[in-house]
Amino acid sequence: MGTDWVWLIPLRDLDNDARAIQFGAIAGMSLLPGQDRFVGDPLRMALAGLAEASRRPYVVEAGGAAVGLLTLQAGAAGLAGWPDDQSAWLLRGFLIDRRHQGKGLGTLAAAAAVEAARKLTDRHQSCETGVVLSVNDENPAGLSAYRRAGFVDAGPYLGGPAGPQRTMFHSFAENLHP
Ligand SMILES: CC(C)(COP(=O)(O)OP(=O)(O)OC[C@H]1O[C@@H](n2cnc3c(N)ncnc32)[C@H](O)[C@@H]1OP(=O)(O)O)[C@@H](O)C(=O)NCCC(=O)NCCS
Numbered sequence: 001m002g003t004d005w006v007w008l009i010p011l012r013d014l015d016n017d018a019r020a021i022q023f024g025a026i027a028g029m030s031l032l033p034g035q036d037r038f039v040g041d042p043l044r045m046a047l048a049g050l051a052e053a054s055r056r057p058y059v060v061e062a063g064g065a066a067v068g069l070l071t072l073q074a075g076a077a078g079l080a081g082w083p084d085d086q087s088a089w090l091l092r093g094f095l096i097d098r099r100h101q102g103k104g105l106g107t108l109a110a111a112a113a114v115e116a117a118r119k120l121t122d123r124h125q126s127c128e129t130g131v132v133l134s135v136n137d138e139n140p141a142g143l144s145a146y147r148r149a150g151f152v153d154a155g156p157y158l159g160g161p162a163g164p165q166r167t168m169f170h171s172f173a174e175n176l177h178p
Helices: 016-027 042-051 103-124 138-148
Strands: 009-012 056-060 065-073 089-096 132-136 154-157 165-171
Touching: 009 103, 016 042, 016 056, 016 065, 016 103, 042 065, 042 089, 056 103, 065 103, 103 132, 103 138, 103 165, 132 138, 138 165
Parallel strands: 089 132
Antiparallel strands: 009 056, 056 065, 065 089, 132 165, 154 165
């Protein structure tokens, strides 16, 4: 793809025409076989992201193309095994389209999500100190992308239907991964 940067496009901030274009791109996103156990359907997740006020869905753009999707959610950190709901943003629904995986974009997007969350916290003067997520033990690509983006292992998490997971956290106090 020849890019070393990604942009996060906030679906919530787009007008209807711009949003429709992004939804067309999201509808065309797909995963590799077996990856659907780690994440939901892209279109459904984007729609759910807009339907619930606490969620902020973003399209990941690289090199002028929509390459992935992620959502930041406020007040829901406990869903990733965090001890409370409010002190961290939850990163969920994170995927890179199968045609764009393995090029470093997942790592860049995870780091960009932390930066976006930090800006939201600054703008709203809310109380989050970082971003938390849960990732399946059997998802090496996810584990590696998050680690390379600066997330640290915060322990095992046995909730959720998809088997043992790790809780991972990226504090706003740490320097962002380059
Ligand atoms: C997880 C995901 C977002 C990573 O995106 P990506 O763009 O492929 O990630 P990167 O290219 O930045 O690669 C990150 C690491 O994963 C590794 N990786 C990528 N695809 C892999 C695979 N199929 N198997 C094993 N490792 C893989 C890369 O080698 C890299 O590791 P390294 O830096 O140690 O070499 C992507 O694989 C994906 O969408 N998976 C399906 C949905 C999912 O699992 N989401 C996360 C839910 S918590």
